[in-house]
Amino acid sequence: MRQHLLRPCNYKTLETVAVHLAPKTPLLHNSISSSSSLYQPDLNVHNELKTLSATNINHKHLEQQPDFSIGSPCRVQKLIASQSDPLLAKEIFDYACRQPHFRPSSSSFLVLILKLGRSKYFSLIDDLLLSFKSRGYPLSPTVFSYIIKIYGEADLPDKALKTFYTMIEFGCTPSSKQLNRILEILVSHRNFIRPAFDLFKNARHHGVLPNTKSYNILMRVFCWNGDLSIAYTLFNKMFKRDVVPDVESYRILMQGLCRKNQVIGAVDLLEDMLNKGYVPDTLSYATLLNSLCRKKKLREAYKLLCRMKVKGCNPDVAHYNTVITGFCREGRALDACKILEDMQSNRCLPNLVSYQSLTNGLCDQGMFELAKDYVEEMTLKGFCPHFSVIHTLVKGFINVGRIDDSCSVLEDMLKHGKAPHSETWEMIISGVCEVEDTVKLCEILEKILKKDVRRDTRIVEAGSGLGEYLIRKLQASKSRRA
Structure with a gap:
């Protein structure tokens, strides 16, 4: 061949x-x-x-x-x-x-x-x-850059590593950019993490000075593998070798600390970062907010959210949603409502996730009336609630015997062209059938069904509840005659 x-x-x-x-x-x-x-x-x-x-x-x-x-x-x-x-x-x-x-x-x-x-x-x-x-022909660094790229795309880390030493044999000193590309190729394979580390340590002897990105590449892979001590060692060596860490360097360590459930250490690292004049990026804050909420440190999360704007990083909808979800998860939906108000006062518009997290949290705490108000607010702003939100709200009203409110929620849903799930139909029909006032029963059903109902509402599947109601009425009538 x-x-x-x-x-x-x-x-x-x-x-x-x-x-x-x-x-x-x-x-x-x-x-x-x-x-x-x-x-x-x-x-x-x-x-x-x-x-x-x-x-x-x-x-x-x-x-x-x-x-x-x-x-x-x-x-x-x-x-x-x-x-x-x-x-x-x-x-x-x-x-x-x-x-x-x-x-x-x-x-x-x-x-x-x-x-x-x-x-x-x-x-x-x-x-x-x-x-x-x-033959002694020279080759330009550009040629080797493309060769490294070819081996990277072909998933051949061993050949990419060999290319580094081939460049030296041609008398061409690799650049820091070429070193970083080879390191990225190597660390993407678990078996080549050690060779990547060895290359990083020996690069200086071949005239190649690792830069901030070189350190970040290795710090990230060691943090992902749980070797946080090695990542910290690399971070400290940056200062000794006059390599200036950047925002990503700090974020990589913060993510590693949060992954190890050392969220307090991550917050301390943020403070050190701020004291040295760095402006953390949005991803750094998102990492800390998420970890604080999961560790149930909601007070610290809210304080960090408030400090973001003061420190030069405006919180976005994702940051607010993280904290809202954290408060709702811990049964503090009313505090989450306050965060939603702060969000809008800071000219950050809530999205569908914001409203759905809040309404689910309110329903979990039995505050169905307030949840209904937020559902109406979100529909007025053009957001269509997920059927699970409507189902939770309808179920909550029915459980406390407020059939009229559950029908009102369903009516609003139909008005906006949203078909409820079949289980929601079954639940509301069963609830309506529990009403002893036949006149009121007819009014409620007429109120629901007067709206345009599409095919995918599958109202026929909800007929079982109505059938059970009629059977019970028939049996009760027979027993009275007997």
Whole structure:
């Protein structure tokens, strides 16, 4: 198979090359002329190819033809770029390199590397690098950047790591950006975390200085793996090596502390961050707010929410929703209502999640009337409540015997074109059937059904409750007659 991929350039290959050099004509014997722009002006390609064909010259003999030149490096690059077959492009490149006094350019090498990489001919890329190294050809850092990218996209961390040392062998010192890209590729594989750490520690000896991003990459992976002590060690070494940490550096450590349930330590780190003049980003605050709420430290969460704006970071709807949900989860829905008011006074508009979290919390505490008010408010603002919110509210009113209010909720829902779930229908029909006043029963049913009901309301499925009611009435009537 390898011999097939590296087949020598023969007459057919040259013929293909010639066709690509003059692509506008369909047939080779009509298309190739000495005036082709990709050949030297004094070269008669057509006659040369005839000679090659007539003598059936072999590859070694071909190299002895001094008059046949494939052209300048720029022309070779254009020819390689025009090939759809990467193997043919490599044959053209190899043939050009065998010509006397021809020195390929880095750009033509890059074009070939990209073609081979897209087709996953990675062994051929290794062969080309070895060939360039043996001939002493230099390569630009850009070429190695693309090679690293190719191996990253192909999920080949070992080859990406090897590329770092290949650059050094070519006398090309890797940049911090290239080091970081290789580290990102390595740490994405659990088995290559240790090699990534070793590369990070040894990079300085090869003239590469890790920057803030380099430290952040390793700190993040160690925090995710629970090695918080190593992450802290890296963070402290940044100051010793005159590397300035950024907001992301602090956030990575805060996330690691919160993941270890050390939320107080994360808050202390935030204070240290603020004292040093950093402005935490929204994600840092979101991490702390979520952890504080889950640890039931609601007072601290609310204080942090209030401090955000003072410290230069305006809380958004996600921050408010986190705290609202935390208060509702702990049975403090009225405090959550206050947070919703603060939210609007700070010109942050509540969204659907805000209202649904609040109404669910109010229903859980039996404050159905207030929950109904918030449902009406959210519908006026164009939000359509989820059927689960309506179901909870209807169920709450029915459980306390407030059938009229439950029917009112359902009526408003139908008015906004929202079909309730079948279980909600069954519940409200069963509740209506419990009413002893037949006149009132008819009024309530008429009030509900006078609205336009779509097919997906599936009201027929709710008939079981009405059927049970009629059966009970029939049995009661028979017993009285007896």
